[in-house]
Amino acid sequence: MKQKTVLFVDDDERMLGSLRRAFIDEPYTTLLACGAREAIDLLRKNEVHVLVTDLRMPDMSGLDLLEIVKSEYSEIIMIVLSGQSQLAQPEVSAITRGVHQDEIFAFAAKVDGAEELQGIVRKAIESCEQTLPAPS
Amino acid sequence: MQNESDVAKRILVIDDTESIHADFRAVLTGSQADTTTLDAAEAAIFGDAPAEPSASAKTLYDLDSAFQGEEGLEKVQQALREERPYQLAFVDMRMPPGWDGLRTIEEIWRVDPNIQIVICTAYSDYSWDKIVGRLGHSDQLLILKKPFDNVEVEQLAGALTKKWFLARKAEARMTELEEAVRRRTEEIEAAQQELQQILSAATPLCVIDTDYDIRVINDTFCALFGLSIDEATGKKCHELMRTCKCHTPECPLQRVQNDPDLYQYEVSRENETGEETVCLATATPYFSMDYSEVVGVLVNFLNITERKKDEKAIAEANSKLEQANRELREMQSQMVQNEKLASIGQLAAGVAHEMNTPVGFVASNFQTLRSYMDKFTKLFALYEELAEVVDSGAKEERLAKMHEIRDFHERAKIDFIMGDIGDLFSDSKEGLERVTGIIQNLRDFSRIDQPQDVGEYDLNAGLKATLVVARNEVKYDADIQLDLSDVPLITCHSGQLNQVFLNLLINAAHAIKSQERENKGTIRVRTYDTDTHVVCELTDDGPGIPPAIISKVFDPFFTTKPPGKGTGLGLSVSYDIVVNKHKGQLSVESEMGQGTTFTVRLPKEQSILEDEKGARNEAEDRAVCR
Numbered sequence: 001m002k003q004k005t006v007l008f009v010d011d012d013e014r015m016l017g018s019l020r021r022a023f024i025d026e027p028y029t030t031l032l033a034c035g036a037r038e039a040i041d042l043l044r045k046n047e048v049h050v051l052v053t054d055l056r057m058p059d060m061s062g063l064d065l066l067e068i069v070k071s072e073y074s075e076i077i078m079i080v081l082s083g084q085s086q087l088a089q090p091e092v093s094a095i096t097r098g099v100h101q102d103e104i105f106a107f108a109a110k111v112d113g114a115e116e117l118q119g120i121v122r123k124a125i126e127s128c129e130q131t132l133p134a135p136s
Numbered sequence: 137m138q139n140e141s142d143v144a145k146r147i148l149v150i151d152d153t154e155s156i157h158a159d160f161r162a163v164l165t166g167s168q169a170d171t172t173t174l175d176a177a178e179a180a181i182f183g184d185a186p187a188e189p190s191a192s193a194k195t196l197y198d199l200d201s202a203f204q205g206e207e208g209l210e211k212v213q214q215a216l217r218e219e220r221p222y223q224l225a226f227v228d229m230r231m232p233p234g235w236d237g238l239r240t241i242e243e244i245w246r247v248d249p250n251i252q253i254v255i256c257t258a259y260s261d262y263s264w265d266k267i268v269g270r271l272g273h274s275d276q277l278l279i280l281k282k283p284f285d286n287v288e289v290e291q292l293a294g295a296l297t298k299k300w301f302l303a304r305k306a307e308a309r310m311t312e313l314e315e316a317v318r319r320r321t322e323e324i325e326a327a328q329q330e331l332q333q334i335l336s337a338a339t340p341l342c343v344i345d346t347d348y349d350i351r352v353i354n355d356t357f358c359a360l361f362g363l364s365i366d367e368a369t370g371k372k373c374h375e376l377m378r379t380c381k382c383h384t385p386e387c388p389l390q391r392v393q394n395d396p397d398l399y400q401y402e403v404s405r406e407n408e409t410g411e412e413t414v415c416l417a418t419a420t421p422y423f424s425m426d427y428s429e430v431v432g433v434l435v436n437f438l439n440i441t442e443r444k445k446d447e448k449a450i451a452e453a454n455s456k457l458e459q460a461n462r463e464l465r466e467m468q469s470q471m472v473q474n475e476k477l478a479s480i481g482q483l484a485a486g487v488a489h490e491m492n493t494p495v496g497f498v499a500s501n502f503q504t505l506r507s508y509m510d511k512f513t514k515l516f517a518l519y520e521e522l523a524e525v526v527d528s529g530a531k532e533e534r535l536a537k538m539h540e541i542r543d544f545h546e547r548a549k550i551d552f553i554m555g556d557i558g559d560l561f562s563d564s565k566e567g568l569e570r571v572t573g574i575i576q577n578l579r580d581f582s583r584i585d586q587p588q589d590v591g592e593y594d595l596n597a598g599l600k601a602t603l604v605v606a607r608n609e610v611k612y613d614a615d616i617q618l619d620l621s622d623v624p625l626i627t628c629h630s631g632q633l634n635q636v637f638l639n640l641l642i643n644a645a646h647a648i649k650s651q652e653r654e655n656k657g658t659i660r661v662r663t664y665d666t667d668t669h670v671v672c673e674l675t676d677d678g679p680g681i682p683p684a685i686i687s688k689v690f691d692p693f694f695t696t697k698p699p700g701k702g703t704g705l706g707l708s709v710s711y712d713i714v715v716n717k718h719k720g721q722l723s724v725e726s727e728m729g730q731g732t733t734f735t736v737r738l739p740k741e742q743s744i745l746e747d748e749k750g751a752r753n754e755a756e757d758r759a760v761c762r
Contacts, residue, residue, distance in 0.1 A: 010493075014563045018497035021504045021556055024549050058612045058656075083492035110496025113503050 004028040004125050005046060009039040009053035009065065010081070015110070019052075022114030028125055036060035043073060050105075050124045052079045052117070070103055077105045077124045081117060144198035145297040146220060150208035150240060151228035151256065157201040160226060163286045164197040164293055197293060205235030209243045212251065222251055223300035224293060226280070229257035238262065238270050241277070250303065251276070252296040258282035340415070340437040343422050344389055348372045351432065360415065360439055362407045377403045377417075388419035389433045396421040396430055403437065414441045471709070490608045491574050494567030501564045508557065511548040518544055573604070592625040593633060595663055595670050595738070602637040603661075610645040610659065614676070619662040623670040626738055628718050633738075636710040636722075640674045640734045643706065647678030647732065668740055669720070675733040681726040689724060714738070 006028055008019045016032040023030045031046060033039035037059050042048070051069055055062035062080065069076050105127075106120045149160045200215075200222070202208035208225065215221050225244065229237035237255050244251060253276060255267070262270075264279070271277060278292060335341075340357035342350050353368050361368070361376060373389070374382045381387050381401060391399050399419045406412050415437040422432035522537045529537075545551070603616060610616065641659065648657030660675045681689060688694045690711040714722040719739055726732040 012493050012497070014567060015493050015497045017559060017563050018500040018504070021553075021560060022500050024552060025507065056608075056612065083488065083490075083496065110492045111499065113496065113499035115500075115503050 004049040004128060005031060006050040006052060006121055006125075007031040007033060007039060007042055007046070007048045008081075009033045009036060009051065009057075009062070011035050011054060011057040011059075015054075019114065019117075022118065023121075026118065026121070028121075036062070036065040039065060040068065043069070043076075048073070048076055049128045050077045050079065050121055052081050052108075052121065054110075055080060055082045066104070077128055078103065079105050079117075079120060079124060080107045081110060082107070083110045145224070145293075145301075146198045146200065146215065146222045147293060147297070148200045148202060148208060148211055148215075148222045148225040150202045150205060150225060150231070150237075152203050152231040152234075153228070154203070156228070156256075157203075159284070160289065161199050163284075163289045165199055197297075203231075205231055205237070205240030205243065207234075208240055209247065212244050212248050216248055221248060223297040224252045224254065226254045226256055226289075229255055229262070238267065241271060245271070245276075250300065250307075252278075252300050254278045254280045254292055254296065256280045256282060256284070340439070341435060342368075342373075343432050343434050344373045345422075345432040346389065346393070346430075348374065348389065350376065357437065360413065360437055361405055362413075377405055388417065388435065392419055392421040392433045393430050396423075402440075412441070413439065414444045416440045468712075491571055494570040498564045498567040498571075501560050501567075505560060508553050508560075511550065511553065515541070515544060515548065515550060590629055591627065593628045593630045594625055595623050595633075595672060596620045598630055598634050599637055599661055599663070599672065602634045602641065605634075606638055606641045606645070609642055612656075613645045613649040614657040614659045616641075617658060617660045619660060621662075621664045623663050623665045624740060626670055626740055628738065629713070632713045632717060633736075636713050636736060637672070637674070639706040639710050640736075644674060644676035644678060644732070644734075647676055651679050665740070666737075669737040670740060671738075672736045673733055674736075675731060677731040680728040680730055681724070681732055682728065686724060686726055690722070 006023070006026075008016060008023075008030060010016050010019070011034060013034055016034060020030060020032055028049075031042050031048065033042050035057055036053075039051075039053070043051075051066075051073075053062045053065055057065075062082075066078055066080075069078060105124050108117045108120055147160075147164060149157050151157060200211055202211050205227075208227065212222060212225070227237045227240055227244075231237065231240070234240075235243065237257070241253055241255070244253070255277065257279065258281070267277075267279070278296070280288065280292065336355040338354060338356065340360040341352075341354055342357050343352035345351050350368060350371050350373055353365065355365075357363075358365055358368055363376070368376060385391070386401075388399055388401060401417050401419070402414060403417045404412050404414045418436040418438070420434050420436070421430040422434045423429065424431045518537070518541045522534070522541060525533045525537050599618075599620070603610075641661075644659045645657075648659075651657070658677050660673075662673045662675070664671055685694075685696070690707050694708070711722050714720045714736055721735070721737040723735045723737075724732065725735075
């Protein structure tokens with residue numbers, strides 16, 4: 001079975017570095033994008049199954065990226081990894097709306113470290129394997 | 137009044153004997169023409185030859201005759217009617233058939249009590265006692281015994297008419313005197329009445345003598361102290377008006393005695409219902425008639441109860457006002473604090489993000505480090521096992537172990553880990569430094585209203601610190617260009633000024649953000665100094681402020697942000713900090729579509745803050761003492 005691919009998006013290189021090393025032992029391929037625009041590039045070139053993105057990024061906000069992914073890559077499972085412990089109002093409402101419509105798989109906080117995120121991503125991969133038809 | 141010299145002296149002779157009349161006439165007027173026949177009789181009656189009457193007497197007497205008592209009375213009445221009364225009447229005692237002399241005298245006196253009367257009698261018809269018994273004691277009555285002596289008659293006439301005139305004169309004088317006295321009395325009464333009227337209408341006053349007795353009071357005094365005149369009369373002053381000065385050298389009476397000058401003090405008195413009357417008393421010395429000594433004190437009262445009440449009310453109102461003012465000031469400081477909290481709260485999300493990212497990746501790295509360690513431990517164990525089989529084991533065993541190690545090396549991505557571990561440490565170190573830096577800046581920034589915050593302030597350093605705090609809020613919307621010149625240090629509240637700059641920066645960033653533009657905006661921060669001020673200009677290339685509202689931007693609670701987004705206090709608090717607290721200037725210039733410049737000018741000499749510094753030093757001294 002072909003390995004699934006997870007794309008991490010954050011504007012902070014060091015955050016990406018920590019994710020990269022936290023996920024080396026996970027049974028899927030990890031891609032790292034520094035910022036939303038780079039993420040869009042990578043999406044075009046790679047088949048991505050799970051997207052993990054920060055919300056506040058200078059070039060494009062995470063929510064805008066999620067909107068794009070939702071319309072162009074509807075099968076990608078979306079996970080929000082935010083630095084906010086207290087989300088600004090529009091972000092909260094957008095996320096709430098998304099979660100209610102099963103469009104955002106989960107919400108994780110950066111401060112909690114990678115262990116929790118690993119669990120969430122694993123579940124996302126599992127749900128991805130269940131929904132996708134097994135290759136013949 | 138009839139004057140003696142002007143009028144003839146009138147004498148009435150009442151006698152029933154005709155010849156007697158001639159004799160009188162002869163004696164008193166010198167007219168003997170038709171009396172010569174009577175000479176003999178006259179001689180018989182008068183005894184001696186008639187003496188020559190004095191020339192003056194003869195011309196002065198106006199003699200009338202009546203032959204009966206009744207006729208005499210008529211003549212007297214007639215004379216009174218004519219207002220030419222008789223001065224003197226010679227009345228015979230026996231005058232048959234009519235009234236006798238006494239009756240005649242009684243009747244005459246009844247109508248003319250002033251007339252002088254001589255009773256002529258030859259007989260002792262009545263004793264003197266009887267006469268006095270009938271007529272009463274009178275100095276107007278003389279008895280002439282017959283036979284008459286001419287001289288006696290003349291002397292009687294002269295003396296008694298004279299006496300009559302003198303009596304009239306005395307009477308007139310008396311009347312005059314009485315009139316004068318009456319007039320004087322009237323004048324005095326009028327004056328007294330006038331005085332009384334003035335006194336009763338005058339301000340309340342009293343006179344107290346040196347024995348502390350109340351001597352004079354007026355109606356208004358009684359009204360003021362709720363007393364009747366009777367109640368107040370005869371009282372000692374301290375029985376009516378107690379003051380705290382009674383029985384002390386401050387007693388107004390004693391004071392004016394020692395120093396005859398005006399002296400004012402307050403007196404209060406409670407009535408039965410406990411209502412207090414407060415008066416301003418003015419004590420002036422009360423002098424003796426010749427002004428040689430002070431014999432008492434005159435005290436004048438002015439009812440100041442209402443004034444006192446008003447004063448009290450004003451004082452109360454004043455204290456309420458002060459209280460309100462204090463509360464307002466507290467509210468203002470609360471507002472400033474709230475605004476500070478709001479602006480910090482506004483930043484909290486941004487700062488949290490700024491902190492959460494490094495905290496997140498450091499935490500993650502820490503977790504990864506443990507898995508790295510587990511792998512190293514495992515690898516180390518494998519190498520130990522290898523070391524054992526190197527010495528004692530068979531070749532196959534050694535190869536198997538080597539294979540196992542190589543396999544683990546591969547699986548555990550040891551090469552990656554070896555290459556990464558340096559980055560893991562340096563990344564984590566950088567993350568921790570970032571957190572430390574943010575905390576340091578937050579701490580610097582949050583020191584806002586504390587007095588120890590007053591001190592030397594480097595405007596450029598303050599701006600840089602503020603930029604660190606604001607970075608996350610600003611960096612997605614605007615680039616910041618710094619154009620900082622060397623400026624001298626100034627004395628101020630660094631925390632407060634940082635708050636101002638933070639406000640201005642965030643406002644600029646929000647203004648740019650509100651445009652939803654493609655590219656980031658620019659915020660230019662420029663500092664320079666003039667002769668008197670250090671200046672900071674913050675210019676954004678945002679949408680600008682509409683002219684209609686630019687005058688309101690410093691008003692409290694004025695905001696263009698949606699409800700819940702802005703307190704509307706940021707700029708008003710900034711204005712307060714710059715203008716009121718630092719005697720500086722905060723101005724705004726804006727052009728629609730071009731951008732906005734806020735300019736903060738701070739005086740180089742900050743004398744106003746010296747007081748606070750002094751207060752702080754004192755506080756520190758106290759703290760040391762404790």
